[in-house]
Amino acid sequence: MRLSSLLFLVCFFTVAMSQCAAAAKARHFRWEVSNMFWSPDCEEKVVIGINGQFPGPTIRAKAGDTIVVHLKNGLHTEGVVIHWHGIRQIGTPWADGTASISQCAINPEETFTYRFVVDKPGTYFYHGHYGMQRAAGLYGSLIVDVADGDEEPFKYDGEINLLLSDWYHESIYTQMVGLSSNPFRWIGEPQSLLINGRGQFNCSLAAAHTPGAKQCAAAGNRHCAPVILPVLPNKTYRLRVASTTSLASLNLAVGNHKLTVVEADGNYVEPFAVDDIDIYSGDSYSVLLTTDQDTSANYWVSVGVRGRQPRTAPALAVLNYRPNRASRLPAAAPPATPAWDDFARSKAFTYRILGRAGVTPPPPATSDRRIELLNTQNRMGGGHVKWSINNVSMVLPATPYLGSLKMGLRSALPSAARPSDTFGRGYDVMRRRRTRTPRWATTCTCSRTTRRWTWCSRTRTRWRGTSARCTRGTLHGHDFWVLGYGDGAFRGDAGDAAALNLRNPPLRNTAVIFPYGWTAIRFVADNPGVWAFHCHIEPHLHMGMGVIFAEAVDRVSELPKAAVSCGATATALMAGAGGHV
Amino acid sequence: MRLSSLLFLVCFFTVAMSQCAAAAKARHFRWEVSNMFWSPDCEEKVVIGINGQFPGPTIRAKAGDTIVVHLKNGLHTEGVVIHWHGIRQIGTPWADGTASISQCAINPEETFTYRFVVDKPGTYFYHGHYGMQRAAGLYGSLIVDVADGDEEPFKYDGEINLLLSDWYHESIYTQMVGLSSNPFRWIGEPQSLLINGRGQFNCSLAAAHTPGAKQCAAAGNRHCAPVILPVLPNKTYRLRVASTTSLASLNLAVGNHKLTVVEADGNYVEPFAVDDIDIYSGDSYSVLLTTDQDTSANYWVSVGVRGRQPRTAPALAVLNYRPNRASRLPAAAPPATPAWDDFARSKAFTYRILGRAGVTPPPPATSDRRIELLNTQNRMGGGHVKWSINNVSMVLPATPYLGSLKMGLRSALPSAARPSDTFGRGYDVMRRRRTRTPRWATTCTCSRTTRRWTWCSRTRTRWRGTSARCTRGTLHGHDFWVLGYGDGAFRGDAGDAAALNLRNPPLRNTAVIFPYGWTAIRFVADNPGVWAFHCHIEPHLHMGMGVIFAEAVDRVSELPKAAVSCGATATALMAGAGGHV
Known part of the structure; x- marks a missing residue:
């Protein structure tokens, strides 16, 4: 183990940052959130921006720094919060930015100060966590470099930041009404995919290779001008890729170039090389790319949909080998996105993600409590469609949990059900069954501290004849080890539990659950607070999952x-x- | 004076209702506000409804009753309030329903209880008073009958309720962003006018008389089905008409029928007969109509735009003489709306509105304080367009005035300017001049109690080449006497002040200011509280007037x-x- 890795480990296990980050500083930001006109894909819509920008400004800090964001709500009638995805908020659960959970939504014209430590380096992002404000464009990047004197366990010459999202032309207000309506109206597939807030709708940058497509302008200064990524030949770049999509599972590839995965969700992973990466909503990765191809050409960066039958064209950007002109589009076709329903390929990619040898700490060998959670889509008594976990659909209360639990205001908690630690043995994950009508209630699982939890989830979301798709579970306030995946029912201690990877599982903050399958994670409950564990797909979360x-x-x-x-x-x-x- | 009138007068001057309304009761309502799909003019949009209805439920009460509305906010991320237009809220200023002024906006999932006395009979309405939620459809009727044992000073056999509004296809979110943008985007003219929430877009019920128009269906059960008003021949009906338009000034006529005006804004007026009435946003009227025409026909009720060049087709409803079939459309053409720019005609109508002899109390003969307010449209420093009064544009603070003033939290008040009691003699109301750049600040005029104020306003809103138009001033918490109107500059004590009508002016809660003119009102400051006095045009109020x-x-x-x-x-x-x- 190199000295830098050793130092990192010391930092990693030390909540008090003072020893390892003598140079840690407070970084102050004054932000105002407001609605504004913007044309992410050349169609003008209302987006939520920060300081007049979409996406919001990138925060760049060093491990151990304190981030201080004075967030003014410049919306007219809506509350707002910002969640710092992947930041564990050790000791500052009230800064997690989840409305109705960690804090009261910030009222219009008010300013709330988020103050928290970014305790470890990595690729993170931030986003709205109230209603479906994330889907309205309230997001941006948060990148934490290693502390002064520390080193990453890999080398690179430059960085490229790619924040991926999907984009709908319907306003989130209309989307939310549709989801709450009876009959239910699904939001459908996004109109565009965005790279750093820019996409192409009704045209393609690679029209020559896209039957029926109109050519988009290759340059310009509009909001939707293509993303150009300048690089020098024969250098190694760290691509920091994060996905804050509302719905879409994505795949990213760079024409002719291999990608070496080195980080996932702010945790180092054992490096491995691939032609493309899957990236689900809530994920972040760092991949290394070496500019070792023909220097006379530029190359496509292509982002397409996986996991659902795509109705959205891939987003394209240009990897611009300098000194070639940026507007010289690659002559080759963009890399094709793998078949959306090739789940075997998705699994193969996901299973390769493992903790970095000598860096990633191993999980506790045993757990103190096991929770089995089943996420389903259900029809409620009156016919409304809701999502739920263990048959309870989360409805967020007027009074945030953190305050009401800390002050012992039991009457402020939702009156109805708490989901149990399991969902019963009778559920056949491979066959749709009529589930009990879930109760409309907010779920709340209380605990003691410093206990280890294993969580298993089976997903079964076949619906309306579309094929099975994935679900993303994200946990606030913690990283967790992803111990294993499987198909069908989790067979418990006798079977699957014994086969879990306790040797080198990756640490993550978000995990995929494959269709009709289960995912097992383990985490140490060492961070007092009130933490959401939810599907990262915006309409699923909004409707109770x-x-x-x-x-x-x-x-x-x-x-x-x-x-x-x-x-x-x-x-x-x-x-x-x-x-x- | 009849006994009933005398009794009414006693009530009118008595805040404690117990003496005159022994039968007064509390009327309880449980309402939930939510966004929902609705098709007011057959085009589906998102509206704000109450208990799944648009417009909201009608409240019907008797003078002296206590209204108790438990209002749950079922919006996802927006606050909400409801203002009870025309109700003076004597002793209950916190129930006036003005966000940032009388109360904190109600957060999602919370319930606020409005409890107030409807102290006098009349035709009122309620509406949202936060952002532009009124324009999203948050409104309904509030009708107060005379207390048991009392009588109205006129007779009628039946009632018809007509709540008028205008309707935009752009969402209020987009409208608000446009108003706040630089360059400024005006909301334009409404797509439809609505009668009781129903209108016709891109078709006419009277297509035979409307060149180029497509015939709308004359019946049905859609949201936009025509309003049918069944009546019996040879009866007298009281039409209760209120306008909650966002922008449009309206004119209402009923084919072949005279209208006798008997009430304005919850106050009796000296009866007068007309062929049609002008009705501005914030106005309410009762007019008597006698069904003395050919009983074999039905008749049009027509509502058209005045005061601005109309780009919106009139809304039509059918006065259905029973037993004729409701779907038998009148053969005659609908009454034509008077020319939009015939202000002489508008003035003639307005000037006829006077206090009812023997019923309407006279105003105090003198005032203790005079305030002169000038409402203008201005371009701020950075180029943003704002409206203002005496060069100060109102921006509502995060902490409502009522609480911060009562608790003496001066730091919670907007830091900047308070408008002065006058705007300076040099302003030429007949000539556009470059006004000082107004200060972005909330205005606040503090006072002593039980003082009498006279207010004069001159309006000058010529802009972008469109012709002059009217402005509507509405005062919360009080009725006021409208002492006079005039053109050009108000000449003060020497001139216009001496000619004010102190004998029989009408009591109102909302008054028109004609283009390039002034309106003088007087009120008694006898209701402790914090009260908005503002333009009733939604975008003007939202942008600071x-x-x-x-x-x-x-x-x-x-x-x-x-x-x-x-x-x-x-x-x-x-x-x-x-x-x-």
Whole structure:
């Protein structure tokens, strides 16, 4: 193990950053969120921007730094929050940016200060976590470099940042009404895929290779001008790729170039080379790319849809070998996205992601508690479609969980069901069955601290004749080890549990669950707070596919007033003032 | 004076309702506001509905009753409030339903209880008062009958309720972004006019008389099915007409029938007969109609645009003389709307509205304070277009005025300008001049109580070559006497002031200001609270055309916690709790 790796490990296990990040500093940002006109794919729509930009500004920091974002809500009537995806918020659960869970939504004209430590290097991003504001464009990149004096366990000459998303022409308001309507209206497939907020709708940069497509302009200064990625020949670049899609599972390839995966979700992985990577909503990767191809050409970066029958054209960008002109489009066809339903290929990619030898810590050998969660799409009593976990569909309460649990305001919690730790043995994951009508309630699983949990999920989302698709589980406040995947039912201690990878599983914050399959993760409950564990697909989360892990809330330190100045927590605290206004 | 009138007068001047309304009761309503799909003019859009209805349910009560509305916010990310237009909220300023002024917006999933007395009979309505939610369809009728044992000063056999509005196909989110954008984008003319939430877009019920128009279906059960108003021959009906348009000034006529105006804004007026009435946003009228025409025919009710060059077709409804079939459309052409720019005609109508002899109390003969307000459209420093009053454009603060003023939280008030009581003598109302760049600030005019104010406004809104148009001023918490109107500059004590009508002016809550003219009103500041006085045109208000009258706030009784559980008031009250969460 090199010294740098050793140092990293020390940092990794140390919550107090002072030892390893003597140079750690506070980085201040003043942001205002507002609606604005923007044309991500040349069609003008209303997006949520930050400081007049879409996507929002990139935060760049060093491990151990404190990020301070003074976030002003410049929307007219909507609340807002921002979640810092992948940042564990150790000791600062109120800064996790989840409305109704970690804090009160920030009201229009108000400013809330997020203050948190980015404790480890990696490729992260941030996004809205209220209603479907993420899908309206409220997102941006958050990149954490190693602390001064530390080194990454790989070398590169330059960086390229690629924040991927999908884009709908219907407003999120219309989308949300459709999802809540009876009869239900699904949002459908996105109109465009975006790379760094730019995409092509109704045209292709590679029209010559795309039957029936119109050629898009290859240059310009419009919002939707193509993304040009300048590189020098014979150098190695770190591509930082993150996906904040509302729905789409993506695949990224760069024409003629191999990609070496070195990081996933802010954790190093054992390097492996591939022609393309799958990237699900909530994922981030670093891949190394060496510019070792014919220097007289430029090359396509292509991002296409996987896992659902695509109705959205791939997004293209240009890897521009300097000094070639940026506007010289590659003559070759863009790399083809692998067949959307080739799940064997997806699994092969995912199974190659393993913890980096000598760097990634191993998981605890055993767990103290096992939770089995089943995520389903259900029809409620009145005919409304909702998603649920263990037959409970999450509805977020007016008073955020963190405040109401910390203050013991049980009446502020949703009155109805808590999902149990398992969903019963009788469920046949390979056959659609009529599930019990789920209860409309918010789920809440309370716990003790410093316990180890294993979670298994089976997914069964065949619906309306479309083929099976994947689901993404994301956990706030923690990384987890992904111990294994399988098809059909998880067979418990006798079978699958014994075959889990306890040797070199990867650490992640988001994991895929393949159709009709299960995924087993393990995490250490060592971060007091209230944490969402949910599907990262925006309409699934919005319609209930989530649970809340309440983790040793009694050990959470004093909450900032601004995080609890709404609902029952505000009322209770104001009553403490003597009741006279 | 008849006994009933005398009784009414006693009620009118008595805040405590117990003496005159022994039968007064509390009427409870449970409402949930939500977005939903609706097709007001056969084009499906997202509207804000109440309990799944658009327009919202009609409240019907008797004078002296207490209305209790438990309003749940079922929107996903937006706050909401409801203002009870024309209800003076005597003693209950926190129930006035103005976000950032009288209360904190109600957060999603929360319920706020509005509890207030409807102290006098009349035709009222309610509507959203946050952002531009009124324009999204958040409105309904509020009708107050005389208390048991009392009588109206006119007779009728039946009632017809007509709530008028205009309708845009662009969402309010897009409208609001356009108004805030630089370059500015005006919302344009509405796509349709609605009668009780129903209108015709791209077709006419009277296509035979409308060149180029397609015939709409004359019946059906769609959202946009025509409004049919069944009547019996030789009866007198009271038409209760209110306008909650976002922009349009309207004119209403009923083919072949005279209309006798008897009430305006919940106050009796001296009856007068006309062929049609002008009705501006925020107005309500009762007009009597006698079904004394050919009983074999049905008749058109026609609502068209005045005051701006119309690009919106009139809305039509059918006055259905029973037993004729409702679907038998009138053979005659609908009554033509008077020329949009015939302001002389508009003035003639308005000037006929006077207090009812023996019923309407006279105004105080003198005033203690005079305020002169000039409403203008301005271009701010950076090029943004804003509306303002006395060169200050209202921006609503995060902490509502009522709470911050009552609690003395001066730091929670907008930091910048308060408009002065006058705008300077040099302003030539007949000539566009370059006004000072207004300050971006919220206006706040503080006062003592039980003082009488006269307010004069001159309007000058010629812009972009369109012709002059009217502005509507509406005052919360009070009725006012409209003492006079005039063209050009108000000449003060020497001239116009001496000619004001102090004998029989009408009481209103909303008044028109004709182009390049002034309107003088007088009111008694006898209702402690914080009251908006603003243009009733939704985009004008949203972009700053308003002031706040803070009236003897020290005499306001204890505020409900729910009205102040946000912003600096919540923070201050929570700090009083000892600071430990």
